[in-house]
Amino acid sequence: MQHRGIVSFGAYVPRRRLARKAIGTANAWVSPGLASAARGDRAICAHDEDSLTMAVEASRLALSALGGSKAIDALAFASTTMPFADRQNAGLIAEAVSLPAAIRSTDAGGSLRAGVGALRTALEGPGNSLVVASDKRLTRPGSAQEMRLGDAAAAIVTGSDALIADYIGGTAVSVDFTDHYRTSNADFDYQLEERWARDEGGMKIIPSIVQELLVQHEVSGEAIAHFVAAGLGGRDAKAVAGRCGIAENAVTSDLHAECGDTGTGHPLLLLTKVLQSAVPGDLILVMGYGQGAEALLFRATDQIGAAAAMTGADAMLESGVSDDNYLRFLSFNGHVAMDWGMRDERDNRTAQSAFYRHRQTVTSCTGGRCIACDTPQFPMSRVCVNPDCRETDTQQPEPFADKLASVKSFTEDWLALSYNPPLMYGNVRFQGGGVAMLEFSDFEPGEVSVGAPLAMQFRIKDIDERRQFRRYCWKAVPPRAPSLQSEHKGKTNG
Numbered sequence: 001m002q003h004r005g006i007v008s009f010g011a012y013v014p015r016r017r018l019a020r021k022a023i024g025t026a027n028a029w030v031s032p033g034l035a036s037a038a039r040g041d042r043a044i045c046a047h048d049e050d051s052l053t054m055a056v057e058a059s060r061l062a063l064s065a066l067g068g069s070k071a072i073d074a075l076a077f078a079s080t081t082m083p084f085a086d087r088q089n090a091g092l093i094a095e096a097v098s099l100p101a102a103i104r105s106t107d108a109g110g111s112l113r114a115g116v117g118a119l120r121t122a123l124e125g126p127g128n129s130l131v132v133a134s135d136k137r138l139t140r141p142g143s144a145q146e147m148r149l150g151d152a153a154a155a156i157v158t159g160s161d162a163l164i165a166d167y168i169g170g171t172a173v174s175v176d177f178t179d180h181y182r183t184s185n186a187d188f189d190y191q192l193e194e195r196w197a198r199d200e201g202g203m204k205i206i207p208s209i210v211q212e213l214l215v216q217h218e219v220s221g222e223a224i225a226h227f228v229a230a231g232l233g234g235r236d237a238k239a240v241a242g243r244c245g246i247a248e249n250a251v252t253s254d255l256h257a258e259c260g261d262t263g264t265g266h267p268l269l270l271l272t273k274v275l276q277s278a279v280p281g282d283l284i285l286v287m288g289y290g291q292g293a294e295a296l297l298f299r300a301t302d303q304i305g306a307a308a309a310m311t312g313a314d315a316m317l318e319s320g321v322s323d324d325n326y327l328r329f330l331s332f333n334g335h336v337a338m339d340w341g342m343r344d345e346r347d348n349r350t351a352q353s354a355f356y357r358h359r360q361t362v363t364s365c366t367g368g369r370c371i372a373c374d375t376p377q378f379p380m381s382r383v384c385v386n387p388d389c390r391e392t393d394t395q396q397p398e399p400f401a402d403k404l405a406s407v408k409s410f411t412e413d414w415l416a417l418s419y420n421p422p423l424m425y426g427n428v429r430f431q432g433g434g435v436a437m438l439e440f441s442d443f444e445p446g447e448v449s450v451g452a453p454l455a456m457q458f459r460i461k462d463i464d465e466r467r468q469f470r471r472y473c474w475k476a477v478p479p480r481a482p483s484l485q486s487e488h489k490g491k492t493n494g
Contacts, residue, residue: 004123005163005298006156007070009307010061011272012054012134013152013259013316015442015480017041020147022324027142034147040257041322043150045136047332047419048441048460051081052089053472054153055134056096056458058265061311062130062155063097064402070159073127074104078114078264080182081135082107083470093132095363096458096472098399112231115264116288119156120296123167128159135263140188141335150260154268154313164275164307165284165298171213172294177201202232202289207243209293210285214244217297221245225282226274228252230267231289246285258317272312278304319480331419343417348462350469360397365456365474367434368395376400378436401474404431405454412445428454428476442477455479 024038045054055077063072077090084092090105108118115133122129134153139146158167179197180189206229214221221244229237229251237251252270254261262269267288274284278300288294323329330336360366361379368380373389380395410426417423424440426448440448441459454476461473 002160003163003166004158004160005167005301006165006275007128007159007162008062008065008157008164008310009268009272009275010058010063010065010155010311011152011269011313011316012058012061012154013043013150013262013269013313013320014045014049014054015320015478016044016046016323017259017320018044018326018329019322019324022326022329023147026326031142034142034144037144037147041320042147042260043152043258043262043320044323044329045151045332046442046459048475049136049151050083050460050470051079051134051136051151051153052077052083052093053458053460054136054151054265055079055089055093055132055155058134058153058155059093059097059130059132060401062132062157065310066157070128070157070161072099072103072130072157074106074122074125074129075099076106076108076118076122076129076131078108078118078131078133079135080109080112080114080264081137082109085184092363092472095359096365098364098366098401099130109264111292112264112290113267113288113292113294114290115154116267116286116294116296117172119158119268119286120170120172120294122156122158123170123296128157131156131158131268133265133268135265137189137263138187138333141330143188143191145189145191148256148261150262152259152262152265152269152313152316154265154272156268156271162303162306163301164304165278165300168219168283168297168299169213169217170294170296171209171216172292173205173209174292175205176291177205178291198236202236203239203243205293206232206240206287206289209295210240210244210246210287213285213295213297219283219297222247223283224250224285226250226252226278226284228267228270228274228284228286229289230254230270230287231261255313255317269313272310273314275300275304275307276310276312276314278307280304316480328420338419340417340419343415346417347466348464348471349467350464350471355471362473365399365401365458367398367400367436369398370394371396376430376433378430378434400430400434400436401456401458403434403456405429405456405476406431407448407450407452407454407476408435409450410440410448412448424448439473439475440477441475447478453479 132155367378370384375386408427408429
């Protein structure tokens with residue numbers, strides 16, 4: 001029987017981290033009890049990020065670890081916060097990461113265990129699959145969830161060759177136990193009483209499914225080296241482990257202090273952390289919880305050392321910037337309506353026909369390369385930009401998303417519309433040739449400089465509030481992931 005398992009992975013945590021102390025301080029007048037939970041940071045999306053843009057970045061990192069050596073046959077996107085209810089989000093991700101049009105793409109949601117469920121489906125199916133899970137959950141200002149949750153994404157490539165972890169097996173149970181819920185027209189989760197949700201829910205549902213999986217594969221709890229129990233607090237995860245005979249020190253840190261509970265993507269995010277610390281032979285148990293539970297069992301292979309070069313949770317968490325501006329966080333999430341003046345009085349209707357014709361440029365960050373003189377350019381055009389060539393219809397597609405880049409020139413515009421002023425844009429010089437005028441993101445005022453390194457990221461361009469259509473594009477950002485560009489770290493306070 002052919003072994004299947006994990007081939008590579010990628011994690012993405014937004015660069016900006018909101019200090020929980022800022023949340024507690026801002027809400028002390030109405031809920032002084034929040035101060036007791038005001039420790040650490042929660043990862044927050046920038047104004048132009050959502051679950052889909054995070055999924056694109058995690059997917060790029062997982063695919064980059066393959067070095068272009070594998071064809072991907074299927075892509076599954078798991079999320080409870082997909083931007084589109086009736087436009088396939090996975091298909092948009094596939095185009096953004098330049099996967100072939102013949103790929104099978106699927107959206108999976110409805111529960112926080114959707115990411116683990118999608119991973120199991122890929123592991124038990126044919127071919128090479130990319131599974132990415134991501135969430136950006138809105139939280140009511142001043143709520144306990146605002147303190148606890150965070151934003152992030154993680155992607156896993158599955159297959160049958162060059163495995164870093166063998167898939168041993170999985171099991172699941174579906175139980176309509178409601179510890180929280182969100183209706184289709186609601187912005188926020190409704191959270192039920194914590195103690196009842198814990199004692200009647202997680203503490204009863206999870207141990208039985210874990211024990212069933214261990215019995216099925218004749219594995220003792222003591223043999224588990226790493227236990228990923230996302231969705232449970234550290235204390236509850238250790239209690240579940242104890243009931244299953246799993247050592248307390250096998251429980252993986254829930255990363256609450258570093259980024260918060262990141263929803264559908266959290267089990268996969270923690271799995272990336274585990275894979276980078278595992279040694280050959282380690283047994284890894286991954287749990288997804290939500291209206292039941294799903295448990296997956298892996299064994300690290302002799303090739304697990306390859307995971308060290310991949311981009312996991314730790315690399316992302318080390319390259320964040322701190323933020324204590326609570327009002328900006330509220331604005332980013334649409335909880336307060338800032339006055340953007342007349343510059344915001346415009347109709348940004350999308351010309352769908354033009355977008356469709358140019359979607360390779362807009363969605364896939366694809367430019368051109370002249371076959372007559374070998375000059376790259378972005379965007380592609382009928383006429384070569386090389387003044388010594390100027391040949392017509394000689395352009396072939398050239399991917400630009402992963403090219404090294406730097407600032408050629410820039411502007412910080414305080415008069416133009418930006419939901420995180422100032423609007424920053426400029427000329428981006430790509431290594432190997434090509435210059436493009438692009439918008440910058442994730443930089444603070446005064447941080448951009450000529451010659452500074454840049455990376456490309458898929459971001460929100462704008463949102464047509466009248467027609468509820470979300471447009472995306474590629475922007476230039478500070479480089480973070482070592483596998484794409486040199487690491488960049490910093491700190492800013494709002």
